[in-house]
Structure formats: C-alpha cells, structure tokens
Amino acid sequence: MATLTLSEDRYIELFGPTPTYAPAGGWDDRKPDRLVKTHCCFCGVQCGIQLKVKDNKVIGFEPWEEFPVNQGKLCPKGVKRYLQNGHPDRLLSPLVRTQTGFRHAGWDEALEKTAEAIGAIQSKHGKDAFAFLGGASMTNEKAYLNGEFARVALGTANIDYNGRLCMVSAGAANRMAFGVDRAANPWSDIPLAETLILAGTNIAECFPILTDYVWRARDNGAKIIVIDPRITPIARTADLFLPVRPGGDSALANGILHVLIERGWIDQIFIGQHTHDFDRVCDLVRKYNPAAAERITGVPARSIIKAAEIWGPAGTSMLLHARGIEHHTRGVENVLSYINLVLATGRLGKPGCGYGTITGQGNGQGGREHGQRCNQLPGGRDINNPDHRRFIADFWGVPETELPKQGLSACEMFDAIERGEIRGLMSISFNPLVSIPDANRTRAALEKLEFFCAIDFFLSETARYADVVLAGSLQEEDEGTVTTGEGRCVRLRNSVSPPGNARLDWRIICDLARRLGKGDCFGHTCAEEIFDELTAASKGGPIDYSGMTYARIEQNLGLFWPCPAPEHPGTPRLFADGRFHHSDGKARFHAFDYRPPAEDVDEDYPIFFTTGRVVSQYLSGTQTRRIGSLVDQYPEPLCEMHPLLANKLGIQDRDLVKVSTRRGEITVPAQIVKSIRPDVVFVPYHWPGKRAANQLTHRALDPISKIPEFKVCACRVEKVADATKKQNKQWQPKAFSAR
Secondary structure, X not given: OOOOOOOHHHHHHHHOOOOOEOOOOOOOOOOOOEEEEEEOOOOOOOOEEEEEEEOOEEEEEEEOOOOOOOOOOOOHHHHHHHHHHHOOOOOOOOEEEEOOEEEEOOHHHHHHHHHHHHHHHHHHHOHHHEEEEEOOOOOHHHHHHXXXXXXXXXXXXXXXXXXXHOOHHHHHHHHHHHOOOOOOOOHHHHHHOOEEEEEOOOHHHHOOOHHHHHHHHHHOOOEEEEEOOEOOHHHHHOOEEEOOOOOOHHHHHHHHHHHHHHHOOOOHHHXXXXXXXXXXXXXXHOOOOHHHHHHHHOOOHHHHHHHHHHHOOOOOEEEEEOHHHHOOOOHHHHHHHHHHHHHHOOOOOEOOEEEEEOOOOOOOOHHHOOOOOOOEEHHHEEOOOHHHHHHHHHHHOOOHHHOOOOOOOHHHHHHHHHHOOOOEEEEEOOOHHHHOOOHHHHHHHHHHOOEEEEXXXXXXXXXXXXXXXXXXXXXXXXXXXXXXXXXXXXXXXXXXXXXXXXXXXXXXXXXXXXXXXXXHHOXXXXXXXXXXXXXXXXXXXXXXXXXXXXXXXXXOOOEXXXXXXXXXXXXXXXXXXOOOOOOOOOEEOOOOOOOOOOOOOOOOOOEEEEEEOOOOOOOOOOOHHHEHHHHHHOOOXXXXXXXHHHHHHOOOOOOEEEEEOOOOEXXXXXXXXXXXXXXXXXXXXXXXXXXXXXHOOEEEEOOOOOOEEOOOEEEEEEEOOOOOOOOOOOOOOOOOOXX
C-alpha cells in the first residue's frame, strides 16, 4: 500500500523546484558521430528532424529538409526537444517506495514486486480491480502492446489512455459522420483551399508548423475564418474572427448552416447522392437564424452571415478544428455540427476540399488506433462487435470468451478508484495528476490505491505517488512508428540507447508479461516484430496498415492508411471515389440542438473559465518544464483577462489574482489583454501543484466520447489583497512567429 506520498508542494519544500537543464560550459558543439533522421517528440505534425549524436548522447540537431511536411522548419519546442536527453532528473533505474521515500532497485526486484501486487489484488478483488493507463505520445508499437498486455496478461477490461483527454470527441464524430476516424486530407491540400474555417484551434501555439500552410493558403487568396473565445495569433491575420462564447459552438455552426440553406449555397446533388438525414438538419436549423444564434453564442448576427457569405460561394474549402470545440460535455455534438457545414456544401474528396482534426499529442492519431482504448481492439475494431472480437481473439490465440469487454474510460477509472472498485493501477507516459480535471480528486484517488506502478523517464508529479517506478525510454532511444495528424505513418529511428539501467518501454511490458505467465504472447525481440504483428492484426479492419513495412515507410517518407496490401500506395486523401466508410457508402448528417455547458455562469461564479496551451510548453509539462529556454519563454501560468473585466475588478497587469471555482482555487499573476472576450478568463494548464489550472476544471463528461469539459466552467476572479508582486513581474512571454 502506498505510503509517504509527497505532494508537489511538499516535494518543492523538501527538494526545491524541478531544475531546468543547462550544462556548465554551454551546449556541446563537437562534430557528431552521426546524424539520425527521425521526428519531433511533441505534437501531431511530427516534424522531420535530424538528431546529432556523439558518444551515445544527442548533442544537437540539423534540419531535415527532405521531409515534406515541415521541410526543415521547426517550432520552439522542436528546436529544443533534444535538450531533455541529458537532464539530471532522468530516471536511471527502477525505484521502490520505502517508509522514507524511494530507493533504487534492480529490475528483478521491481518487476517481481509489481507482478506479486497485481496477482494479490486480482485474486482478491477480480481481474478488473487492476487498471492500465497508456499514452498517446508513444509509438504505434507500444500502443498495440499496451492493449494486448492489458487484455491478455492482466485480463482486465479497464484499459484506456490519455488521448481520452484529447481527440476522442473528434474521433467519435468522424466515425458517426464518415464511418472512419482520420483527417480526410493531407496538409498539402490546405494551400489549395479558397476558404478555411479554423474552429477552436490555436494553430500557431499548438501546431505551429501548420501555420505555414495556412499562410500559404492566404497568399494564394484564401479567406480565413477563425472561431474562438480568444484572438489567437492566427486570428490576428484572419479575414473574419467569430468570438464565440465558451460552449456555444453547435449553435454557431447551426446559425451558419441556416444562412447557407437560406441563400442556396448547398450542394443538393452531393447531398442526395452521398448522404443521409439532411432533412432532419434542415428542420433543426430553421430556428437558428442569425439573431437567435447571436443570443446563444455572443457572436454578432452580421458576422454569422458574413461567415456564410465567405464559406458558401467558395469553390474549395477546408474546415479544421481542435480541442476548443471538443473539450465539452457536448464535444461530439459540436464536431458533428461543424461537419454538417462540410457535407452540406459537398466539399470532400477533392484537392483543397475537406476536413481535418488538429492532433494535439505526438501520436494522437496512431495512439487511438491500435487497441489501447477501453472500447477498441487493434485495427480500430469495436470491442463490442462479436466478429471483431473473434478475429482478435483468434489472432492472439485466446478464447473469445476470455477477451475482456469494454471497460472504463480514463476519468471513469478515477471515479472507480474513489468507490473502491479499482484497487491497483499501472500507467505509462501519463501524468493524470496534472492533466485530469479536478486535480484534488485525482490526488485523493492516487493516495487510495493499494498499489500503483508507473513507467516513465522522469519522475512526474503522478509518479511520485507510485509504489514502484520503472525507468523507461525517451522517443529517441527506441525504434518504431507514429501516425501524424494527417494519417501519415512515419518512422522513428533509434538515436541513442537508454542511459544507466533504464530500459525500453516495450521490453519492460514484455518482461512483466512473462512474470504474469503470458510470456508466450510477448516474445518480441525488436520493435519491428511488434509492428509486423500490429499490421497483421489490422488486416481487414476499419484501420488497415497491413500493406506497410518499415522499409516501405522509409522509402516513401511515410505512408497514409488505409494501406491494405504491399503494392498499395496508401491513401493521402479519403473519399476521392465519392464513397464514405459506412456500409452503404454514404455519410450521415446529425441534427443536435444547442445544450448549455454542464456548469454555466451564475451570480456566485459569473465568469467563464477556460484553459489551453502556450507555444513553449507541452501537455503536463513533464518534458518541456525541464528545458530552460522553453521555461524562460513562459515561466509560469498567467490569467488572461480583458481590460474591461480587469477594470471592473480593480486589477492591473501582473497583479496577483485568485481564480476560484466550485472545485478549488489558484493564485497567479494577471495578464491584461484585449484578445479575449470580456466575460472569459484563460489560464494554461501545463503546471502542477498550487499553479495547476486543472484544480479548477470540471470533470463532467461527454456522454458519447467520455471526454471532460476542460474548456468551460464557471469561476470568480479576485485581486489578492495587498499582495506583493513577484520579483519576476516584469517578464513578458516572448514573441513567436512560425514563419
């Protein structure tokens, strides 16, 4: 049972803050032994990069101009990503908790202790009492292995991954509308579009290299519409900015569609030949005239009309969205409402015509395709579909009756820990204490576990609550593949070996499976063997990689799925033949009325609270908060607020403010900006402890995707009385340009 758990604040009190790394004498400028062509470890663009390696250490990088997606360009995180490689916080061996903290341990001891704890919990409380949480920044190989490990070695239904906090609303909506979960177009189609809608996506900070594609479209004459509560960097050069009230997206999309239908800017031939249920949508949006939509969304009626006037007559158009419309209790409904705009105008399957989801995590696409989700088996198969279950059970050599059915999603697992239904947990590359809403509840759940094992390369805030920490691997230490946000499967190449006594993640999983008596299913000797098994398991499934090999991926600088045969070239653009992936080949419209957020503003909490990213940080900050130059660019969370709100509350720039919700409070400096709605405040979520924005957010879930409502809850903001401004009050976030 976990003892002597150190909170983030207690950890800082005892040991000081986590150091950022800058070696004495500056960075290594020696001539490297070799250059390794691989990819960035951060967002779903997966930019090509060449790592400079000397004496088994990454000492720098060179641009990889041949890789077509970024052509050598990198964002601030990409430029600095290699600096984590030699960080002094790196875990070099397993750790085992004692009565006074952690001690180093050998692999046999750490793995045996873990296997014994799993056995004890499951023998007493059942297989599902032990749960597994994976990550969407890991390779496809590890995502596949995680799913097989949980269902075959652990025998638990309760496996999910941190992509549950990211793209699952988009994925569910894509399947409902198109029958397939993937961006419909390669990014190279963006400059071909005459009109772009960017809904709830801060591309310049979250997906920076894609900014270049948007600017190329603009240079070609494209009109750009940005929908967001904040004037994000990309919105500053947009032709039209729609400042939607948090939670109002479906009403806004319905309002635009109302105008498109009224003006006759729809493709009746496409709708009749290739879709179902447009009549239901027509009936719904009749009441969403621009004035009605304005009342719900806060967007002026004239701007709603203007959006339709730009989108409707265009010859080509693309719609891109991200977490801003997805992180809601009706995130799936929001996405489907925007997809209606694309379907109604028939702009799919052609160059410059399509739809895409901005993928937040490094393998956000591939990480959700190969079986580490609670509702999914490899190849995108449905765990509740008897035929799909039978195929994978036969493939793995287990009886179908022994293959677990659908388990709990990530947030639901922590609710089950609270109830005492889940007693043990294993996680890999997931930091839920920082990333899951209502962090105080998450902390209490971690403390309640009888046993917790974490696999990671740094001691994350969550891993500090573990009984056993297994020292895993960075991306550059392994071979493998990831699938980018456009559906392109690319190769990651080994650059260096893990330091000290750290191990490759997949070897840890296989070693533990052997100790659980399932070694016959986990006899892999290299990552390529796992990939070959993954591709075979995907054959004939909704997500088919069966024609891919490492050699083909390298030769083609990536392959797009579906790629169902060795001679198949891959599929960069979906729906080019006019057929969608439902059994009848037709897409589906969906009609959803507006629903308010789970927690709306009121007299006690009169301000909308929302959260998101900044360009120099990534997810829970486990990696980027250890790179000094990235920390310097944005060293602490700030509370963005409009001057009108600040004046009303008597707050000046860099005053300390207390932001409170019904779940908690944080105190951070204010940043007074004109680029946010006056009824909204924004705090980025990359920091832990007392500065964690996710102490405030709401754990209410979308009923379909089970994603939490990160993007809207009710708060109040108060100036901290007589507070002394921090010594670093003069710092400003550095200007950023992706061009």
